[in-house]
Amino acid sequence: MKNLLFFLLTPLSLLAQNPVPGKPQTKPVALVGGTVHVGTGQVIENGVVVFDNGLLKAVGNAQTSFDRVATEVIDVTGKHVYPGLIAAATTVGLTEIAAVRATDDHVETGQINPNVRALVAYSADSEIIPTVRGNGVLVAQAVPDGGVVTGQSSIFNLDGWNWEDAVLRTDDGIWLTYPPLFNRTGGGFEAPAGLRKNDNRQPILSELDRTFADAKAYAELKIPATPNLKLEAMRGLFDGSKTLFINVDYGRDIIEAVKFAQRMGV
Numbered sequence: 001m002k003n004l005l006f007f008l009l010t011p012l013s014l015l016a017q018n019p020v021p022g023k024p025q026t027k028p029v030a031l032v033g034g035t036v037h038v039g040t041g042q043v044i045e046n047g048v049v050v051f052d053n054g055l056l057k058a059v060g061n062a063q064t065s066f067d068r069v070a071t072e073v074i075d076v077t078g079k080h081v082y083p084g085l086i087a088a089a090t091t092v093g094l095t096e097i098a099a100v101r102a103t104d105d106h107v108e109t110g111q112i113n114p115n116v117r118a119l120v121a122y123s124a125d126s127e128i129i130p131t132v133r134g135n136g137v138l139v140a141q142a143v144p145d146g147g148v149v150t151g152q153s154s155i156f157n158l159d160g161w162n163w164e165d166a167v168l169r170t171d172d173g174i175w176l177t178y179p180p181l182f183n184r185t186g187g188g189f190e191a192p193a194g195l196r197k198n199d200n201r202q203p204i205l206s207e208l209d210r211t212f213a214d215a216k217a218y219a220e221l222k223i224p225a226t227p228n229l230k231l232e233a234m235r236g237l238f239d240g241s242k243t244l245f246i247n248v249d250y251g252r253d254i255i256e257a258v259k260f261a262q263r264m265g266v
Contacts, residue, residue: 021159028052030066033077049081084138089245092132092140093122093156093163107146111204112211114174115233116151118142122163133158139168143175143245148204149211150175152233153245173243174234178257179204180250212264237266 029051036047038059050058050066058064096103105121122142132140138158144151152171160166182195215234218224224232236242244266248257 021161021165025051025053028057028066028071030068030071030073031076031081032062032073033075034079034081037080037082039083047081082136085136087132087137087140089143089153090140091143091145092128092158093124093126093142094118094144096123096126096128106144108144108151109146111147112149112207112230113144113147113151114149114211114215114231115229116144117154117171118144118152119154119163119167119170122154122156122166124160124162124166129158141172148177148179148208150177152242171233171236171242173245174237175245175247176208176257178246178248178253178260179208180248180253182250208260212266216265 031049033046034049036044036049036059038044044059044061046062048058048060048062048064048066049056050064050071058066091106094104094106098104105123106118108116121144139155140158141153141155143153152174154167155169155172156163156166157168158166179201180198181201183198185194185196211230212234215231216238218228218231219235219238234242237244244261246257246261248254
């Protein structure tokens with residue numbers, strides 16, 4: 001009986017493993033016969049999609065020509081083929097179980113953390129990734145959280161052995177959570193009670209002004225006398241190589257955040 005139980009439970013342990021990343025293509029693949037959603041609103045019935053080395057080579061109707069001898073042809077009649085979805089501003093790969101601190105790596109201490117990088121915190125072994133990928137999300141932008149300047153995001157292919165293998169774009173931008181004029185009260189186990197003036201807003205805005213002014217001056221130095229990791233991380237904002245992403249909710253705050261970015265020259 002014990003041996004029987006062992007053999008019955010063994011397959012379950014195999015199913016519990018993360019899927020292995022896909023192998024590189026050895027020849028072109030053609031999906032034929034399906035309904036192709038191009039992504040521009042165009043829908044092609046009985047369409048053809050050909051890709052090789054991870055790149056699209058042809059998208060068209062049934063008359064689309066390709067080398068049928070050298071190409072693996074997969075009949076997808078009755079199925080829908082659409083572009084992979086891109087998840088922006090997520091914590092995929094940075095958070096596993098929100099209630100377990102040891103599995104959370106998306107929040108750092110402090111208010112100003114432009115040098116924090118989602119890149120090196122990204123876990124390709126996350127069990128969340130296969131569930132997201134299985135629903136058509138193939139690319140995600142992993143974003144750090146916490147504080148005012150929360151850090152740098154990176155963009156990942158959701159199929160890779162590690163972050164070096166999965167990354168598509170490194171440190172694509174810096175994220176700023178602009179301090180709101182009002183905060184929502186309640187939440188958690190409390191019912192929302194409305195809005196309350198943010199009494200800590202002005203000191204945070206003053207610190208933001210100082211940080212961006214220092215970063216702008218630092219960016220003008222080719223070789224700083226004293227290297228500063230935080231200011232160095234912001235250098236790309238002033239030469240156009242990095243984007244400033246701003247989290248903001250209310251109309252008045254949105255206008256003020258845009259004016260702030262314009263004033264700082266980013």
